[in-house]
Structures are given as C-alpha cells and as structure tokens.
Amino acid sequence: MTSVVAELWALRDGIRLCIALKLPVVEIELDAKVVIDLVRKESKNLNNLDALVVDCKEGLKKILNVRLLHCFREANKCAYNLARRGTLLDQDFTVFIHPPSEVDLLIRLDALSTLYDQFVTSFKAF
Template sequence: MEKSNSLLSLTREELIGWEAPNWNWTKLNVDGSVNQPGSKGTCGGLIRDWMGRTIAGFSMNIGVCTITMAEIWGMYVGVKLASELGIRKLVVESDSKCAITLTQKMSPEIHGNSSLIRSIKELLVKMEDVEVRHIYREANFCADALAKLGQEHELGIKFWEQPPPCLFHHLLADASGMKFSRIVVQ
C-alpha cells in the first residue's frame, strides 16, 4: 500500500484544453500521425487568432515515414504557412517532442532531419515574436483531426481556408473553453 501512495503523490489531475493566444498574437497547433510503423505518415495544423477565429489550416499526406518525421513535417508546413501569411507574433504548439526539439539538443532520430529543423528555425527567427510550446494532446484535438484527415488525401498538401466539417465539434469545444481531465506527473 505504501508504494501506491507514493505513486499517487507523484501525480495530479489537471484540466487541459485549447487556449487562445494573447491579444494580437496568432497560434499554430500542429500534429503528425502514423497509423502503424512503416505505414503512411500524415500531418496537419491550424492557425487561429487571439479570438479563436480560424485563419488557415492544412492536411498533408507525406507517404511512408516515422511519427517523428510526420511531426517535423507538420511543424515545417505550419510555420511556413504562418510565415507566408505574414504572421509576426506566433505561438507554436505541438503535443510531440518536436516542439521541445526546437529549443533543446536534438535526439539522434531528429538529428537525421536536421535540415528540416534548420529550415523551421530560420523561418521562426524572421518573425517578430515566437513561442514554441509542448502541450498535452487534450489541447491539440483540432491539429490531430487535420493530421488524421491527411490519411484520406493523395500525396501532398491540402490547404484549408475554412475548417473542414470534421473540425466542427473540436472548434466548438475550444471556443467554449471546454477542458478535459488528465493525470500528469508532478
């Protein structure tokens, strides 16, 4: 019994959900998806303003790749899209280690994709203000849905000016401030 009590003291319950960025900032949420190792990789992302309004989004069918590669491609396509839209103040959020990679030493698997990481960093440096954050998946449902939507497309990128219907419930949950319970390690 003592062991389980010590484990419980290492965790806590948090309510997690998407949060709009500060006034005059824009937020990019990205995600990658691979159904099983050695299968098709996809990614997706959504750019929203400080009021939660959708600016643009994308889904991409990458082809066979690892989950890490799908996450990195999602980050690259999303940051490039934000740059092309002239966004100057950007919060980038991902529920993968890809977000952490941009600010820390690269793991060997990610180091193999260093030219893509370098391209992401070059795009971010050109912006006025940037924050890159790792988030829990409960705050990233829209990007996850767009990444999974890429499974239905041919190879390449599909850009969304208006959110596809599969995002309706996720956007509604985000706009209403819905939170989801998660047990996190302290």
Template sequence: MKLNIDGASNAVLGLAGGGGLIRDEAGRWVVGFSRKLGKVNSFLAELWALRDGLLLCHQMNTTALIVEVDAKVVVEALTNPSYSNTIVSGLFDDCRQILSCFNQVRIQHIFREANMCADQLARLGSLQASEFVLFSCPPLDIKDTFEADSLGVYSNRLCPVFGCS
C-alpha cells in the same frame, strides 16, 4: 497568431500525415492544412507539419507566433540550440530557419487533448489523395471539435495514480 500542429501515423496502413491550423488572437480559424506523407515516423510527421505551418505563418507576414505541439520531443529539440540529428537535419534546419524570421515566437508543449483539431487534420492528411490541402474553414469532420475548443470545452485527461494502496 497561434499555430497548432500534429503528426499522425497509421501503423495498420503504414501511412502518415501531418496537419495543423492557424488561429488569430481571438481564437478564430485562419487556415488549416494537411499533408500526406506516406511511410515516415511520427517525429518526421511532426516536423513536416511544423514546417508547413511555419511557412504559412511566414507567408501571412505574421510577426508574433505561439506554436503549440503535443510531441514533447519536438519541443525539446527545437528549444535546445545544440540539438542535432543527421537523419532529419534538412527538415529540422528548415524549421529553425523559418522560426528565426519571426520577431517573437514561443514554442510550447500541450497535451494531446488540447490539440485535437491538429490531430484530426494530421489524420486526414494520412488518408487524403492530394499531397497537400489547405482549408479556409474547418472541414466538416472537425467542425464540432473546433467549435467546442473555441468555446473552452475541455476533455478530462486520465492520469495513473501512483502510491495508492
């Protein structure tokens, strides 16, 4: 299984959300989720989305899991066994504990452009009325993005060019 997660915060409204989706080995939608978080920073939003996604994968008796995250700081924290942060320690410890339940797990950073479905689910979470929502199929708002992703359609990433005259 593959788990893509993301956190989103709306600075204007002061609201945050987390979300993600689980795909099978063929890239098909298994389940998506979004969570309303209120006023939290982006690191906490990412961790909440990770915890939610890991719990869902664990409940589905997943044994091998690839976790893709577009927040490099989260990947670095999870792959560093000595990482410690007293502010998020409870949530972070939950994530580490759930991760230890899988036989095989790989956590990797991906670019934001490759994580658009999770990003859209996180944004839905920041605006939804319910605290937590599960999606058995892609919501209409992200259906086109998911289909494009499934077909391998990509978007260009603009990178600054250094050293040019």
C-alpha cells in the same frame, strides 16, 4: 519515415505557411516533445535531421512573436481530427480556407472553454 521526421516536416510546412501569410503572432502546439526540444536546443549531428531542424529554427526567426508549446495529443482535438482526415487524402499538403465542419465545431467549443469528450464528433470519409 519516423514520427519525429513527420512532425518536423509538418512544423516546417506550418512555419512556412505562417511566414507566407505574414502572421506576426503565432502559437504552435506540438504533442511531440522531442521535436520541441530539438528546435529549442543547440544540437549538432541529429542523424540526418539537421536540415529540417535548421529550417524550422530559421523559419521561427522570421515570425515576430512566436511561442512553441508542448500539448498532449488528447488536448488538441482539432489537430487530431485534421490528422485523421489527412490520412484519407491523396495529396501531402492541404490548406483549408475554412475548417471542415467537424473541426469548426471543435474550434467553437475550445473558444467557449467547453469540456467535451474526445469523440464528440463523428468522422465521415469524404
């Protein structure tokens, strides 16, 4: 599986979760600009990516107000922390009712517009 395919699967699953939760306003940040371009542009013959791209596009239409933005990986420490955590999980998809403590701290720091080092939290295996 390529990183583009992995990003598309994650985007599709995230969109489906937003629809299931009936979220009317969603802002999606991806560090994979190529994925954003695939979803935004009218493309055909995407080398077996067609179905995933179409699923993402159709899902986005079901959300009342959605923004799809590029964000450099280094700027999204919450996603980076969750991705590292995900590499240790046995299941393919996990929904957290409450964010893990490390991510909760990062969310609070982001809400306060606090600048902090990428390695501000220590990551513990669980």
